[in-house]
Amino acid sequence: MPEPLLSIRGMTKRFGGLVAVNDVSWDVYAGEVVALLGDNGAGKSTLIKCVSGVYQPDDGEIAFYGKRVHFARPIDARAAGIETIYQDLALANNLDVGANIFLGREAKKRYLGGLIKTLDEQFMMRESRAALEALEIYFPSLDEPIESLSGGQRQAVAIARAVYWDAKLMIMDEPTNNLGVPEQHKVLEIIRKLRDSGVPVILITHTLPDVFAVSDRLIVMHRGRKVTEKKTAETSTEELVQYMVGVRDDTRVQ
Amino acid sequence: MLRLSRLWAWVFLGLLIVFFVISVPIWSGGSVNFLTVRNSQNILVAITPVLLLGLGQTFVIISAGIDLSVGWVMSLASVLSALAIRAAYNAGLPLFPSVVAGFAAAVVGAGAVGFINGVIIAKLKVPAFIVTLGTSFIVRGVSLLMSENTTVIGLPEGIRAYGNESLFYSIRGEGGGFYFLAPPELTGEMLRRMDRILPYPVIITAIVVAIAIFILRKTQFGRHTYAIGGNIEAALRTGIPVDRHIIWLYIFSSVTAGIAGFLSTLRFTAGSAVIGDPLLLSSIAAVIIGGVSLFGGAGSVVGTVIGSLIIAVLTTGLVMLNVQSFWQFIVVGAVVIIAVLIDQSRDLIMGRGRTG
Numbered sequence: 001m002p003e004p005l006l007s008i009r010g011m012t013k014r015f016g017g018l019v020a021v022n023d024v025s026w027d028v029y030a031g032e033v034v035a036l037l038g039d040n041g042a043g044k045s046t047l048i049k050c051v052s053g054v055y056q057p058d059d060g061e062i063a064f065y066g067k068r069v070h071f072a073r074p075i076d077a078r079a080a081g082i083e084t085i086y087q088d089l090a091l092a093n094n095l096d097v098g099a100n101i102f103l104g105r106e107a108k109k110r111y112l113g114g115l116i117k118t119l120d121e122q123f124m125m126r127e128s129r130a131a132l133e134a135l136e137i138y139f140p141s142l143d144e145p146i147e148s149l150s151g152g153q154r155q156a157v158a159i160a161r162a163v164y165w166d167a168k169l170m171i172m173d174e175p176t177n178n179l180g181v182p183e184q185h186k187v188l189e190i191i192r193k194l195r196d197s198g199v200p201v202i203l204i205t206h207t208l209p210d211v212f213a214v215s216d217r218l219i220v221m222h223r224g225r226k227v228t229e230k231k232t233a234e235t236s237t238e239e240l241v242q243y244m245v246g247v248r249d250d251t252r253v254q
Numbered sequence: 255m256l257r258l259s260r261l262w263a264w265v266f267l268g269l270l271i272v273f274f275v276i277s278v279p280i281w282s283g284g285s286v287n288f289l290t291v292r293n294s295q296n297i298l299v300a301i302t303p304v305l306l307l308g309l310g311q312t313f314v315i316i317s318a319g320i321d322l323s324v325g326w327v328m329s330l331a332s333v334l335s336a337l338a339i340r341a342a343y344n345a346g347l348p349l350f351p352s353v354v355a356g357f358a359a360a361v362v363g364a365g366a367v368g369f370i371n372g373v374i375i376a377k378l379k380v381p382a383f384i385v386t387l388g389t390s391f392i393v394r395g396v397s398l399l400m401s402e403n404t405t406v407i408g409l410p411e412g413i414r415a416y417g418n419e420s421l422f423y424s425i426r427g428e429g430g431g432f433y434f435l436a437p438p439e440l441t442g443e444m445l446r447r448m449d450r451i452l453p454y455p456v457i458i459t460a461i462v463v464a465i466a467i468f469i470l471r472k473t474q475f476g477r478h479t480y481a482i483g484g485n486i487e488a489a490l491r492t493g494i495p496v497d498r499h500i501i502w503l504y505i506f507s508s509v510t511a512g513i514a515g516f517l518s519t520l521r522f523t524a525g526s527a528v529i530g531d532p533l534l535l536s537s538i539a540a541v542i543i544g545g546v547s548l549f550g551g552a553g554s555v556v557g558t559v560i561g562s563l564i565i566a567v568l569t570t571g572l573v574m575l576n577v578q579s580f581w582q583f584i585v586v587g588a589v590v591i592i593a594v595l596i597d598q599s600r601d602l603i604m605g606r607g608r609t610g
Contacts, residue, residue: 075493090491094484094551095477103481104492106474118472 003066005030005200006051006082006169011060013046020046021057022224028169033191033201035211035232038221039244044204047221048171052084053077064169081168087177089158093147097139098128100146101161131164132156135190152183159190163199170194171202176210188214206244208237222246260545262596263560270564274571281575288574291424291449295456297566302459303328305562306514307530307537308544309466310507312558315541316470317503318483318550319375319382323390324511324537327367328530330397331360331515336406336525339413349412356413357516364512365505367393372501386504397527406525417520422451455517462513467555479503483550539586540565543593564589 004027013021021043028034038044050057053071062069064080071077074084091100098121099106107120107127125142132139137156139149146154155175162170172191176184191201191214203215211218212232219229220243228243228250242248271289278288287293307324314321338359342352367389374385423433425440426447440448470476478499481489489496511530519525544561546553568589569582 074491078493088487090485090488092481092484092488092551095480099477099481103488104478104494106477108474117474119474119477 002029004028004063005065007063008047008051009061009063011047011050011057011062013050013055013057019224021050023060024221024224024226025060026219026226026229028200028202030200031195031198032216033195033203033214035203035205035215035218036221037206037208037211037218037240037244039206041223042221042244043224044221045173046224048084048173048202048204051077052082052171078165081166082171083162083165083167083169084171084173085155085158085162085175086173089154091146091154091158093154094145096145097132097142097149097157098124100157101128101131101164103161105165127164128160131160135160135163135193137190150180150183152179152186155179155183155187156190159187159194163194163197167199169200169202171204173204174207175203176205176207184210208240211240212237220244222249225251227251260554260557263543263545263557263564263593267560267564267567270567270571274567274574278571278574286574288571291451293570293574295420295450295453297563297570298456299453300570301562301566302455303514303518303530303533304536304540304565305559306459306462306510306517307533308540308558308562309462309555310503310510311537311541312466312544312546312553312555313470313479313503314382314507315546315548316483316550316553317479317500318486319500319503320386320548321371321504321507322383322386322534323367323371323393324507325530325532325534326390326393326397327364327508327511328515328518328533329527330367330393330400331364331512332519332529333397333401333406333515333525333527334363335360335516335519336409337400339519340406340409343410349410352410353413353416353520356519360512360516360519361509364508364515366508368505368508369501371508372504375504376497376500382504394527394531401525401527403527406519407523409519409523409525411523413520414523416454417517417523418450418453420450420453421457424449424451455521458513458517462510463555463559466510470555475499475502480551483547483552485551536565536586537562539590542590545593545597547597561593 006028008024008026011021011024012019024047036044036048046055049055051062053074053076056072064082069080071080077084092103095103102124107123108117109120110117128142135156137160139153146157149157159170175187175191179187188210191203194201203210205211215232217229217231218235220227220240222244223246227246227248239248274288278286307328311321311324335356339352339356342355343349347355371386371389374380375382419437421435423437425431425438425444426449430447437448470479478489478494481494482496482499486496515530518529540561541553541558542548542561543564544553544557544559546557565586568585572582572585
């Protein structure tokens, strides 16, 4: 058994009297897509926010690459290589593709010994094109504001950005929401490509067809607890729904 | 990043000039022309303060903020620079170092106001509209206190040259010529035939405009300004130091207003605590006509330059047509609203939401 890339042990997060995440343990391995399932309010997002540094867990620990980590802020998680792609994508729609991929980390040309620094647009454009092509994403033009792109194309820009900046683990929150069917397929295809390149993906979703289309394993949460963990090939939609609504619960059987 | 969709502003400016070039001679029976060297220079001198106030404002509004304090900051800088020049000169300093002291006082004083604006907006999360409204009152009070509620006079006569002389001089007609830097000794009728070309305030403003264009288009600072205005959440999550950036934006805005105040002190050989206030709304109008979105994320310095030119050409042309001054306000107001309407319908036609 290889070492898990991400290992969560006994994670608990409380908001006042509410236990949003209750003693969850979970491993993610290199090169797999793991779906995180659950109804609204099941604790999926809270669990992920504890991993990505948005929240501090009250209990439990996280190990990344075998080392215990603590992320005080989201930026710390990103520095470690955990990229979270939220539904709102964190893109600036008024800027072009290159500007977005390099947002906050712009490449610069130096003049007069670094006294004057200008943006290296050509370099950023070249690198952005390469990053997109590595994911087999092709846009007619990269220098238009991305507000002219479709939702799926923007999703692709956000993913390409994460990959370009060396994401070691990608967390995606409902990535196919609000997309047309062809676009959904494209995003799922990109997720497969990420997995094949060795970057594991955690897919937060309640779209079951997506789960069966791309995930290798899955966990289901219900009311803050992990109620099951399965290989996707060994389960069915009916069974998953029963876990999601709380009819089935592996922890109760034990 | 000159957007083709802003083409109408250029076209509008061109049409305005053509209109006045034709109508002014007709109205005056051929005795007055619109597009003369003197008139073009007058227009340039007239727009310098509005443009300088608009420059910083352009950056601030692109970041989805607003700076209502620039008018009174300009006044404060005018008073501070006048007091500094007078004090330095009276303390025995030569003229040029005294002027430099005045410049430093204007920039530092104005910059301090910008710093206070920025810190309260970025760190204490008070809306920019409210913060800068508040500081504009405070700055107004401070300026009037410092100037003892009167014009600051008693400045060395020599500074008049800094504020009014120009790079080139051209004398029309008989015995005319073209002079560089030093104006010829002239009197009477000859003096009336002399045009000042590129006055120093215009050159200083042009330099500040060039720097602003460079910063906004070519540097990381400019890129981050657009990013903050386009999606502040994205800016935060990608690690852009948003708070620090906002503070610098308001400092920049105040400093350009400070330069405007300094130039007005040179121009009038006096400091005035009320010089900037009437210019605030004109400068915002110039920025809006120039295509900067009040929602942030879109706009350019060149747009603001065009916006300022449109306002100046309009008002100058109407004056030359002997149109009563209230009509200028009515026309400028209509242009502001029409400009935004054109921008909005463009967004609608192109099937987009609000630009950024």
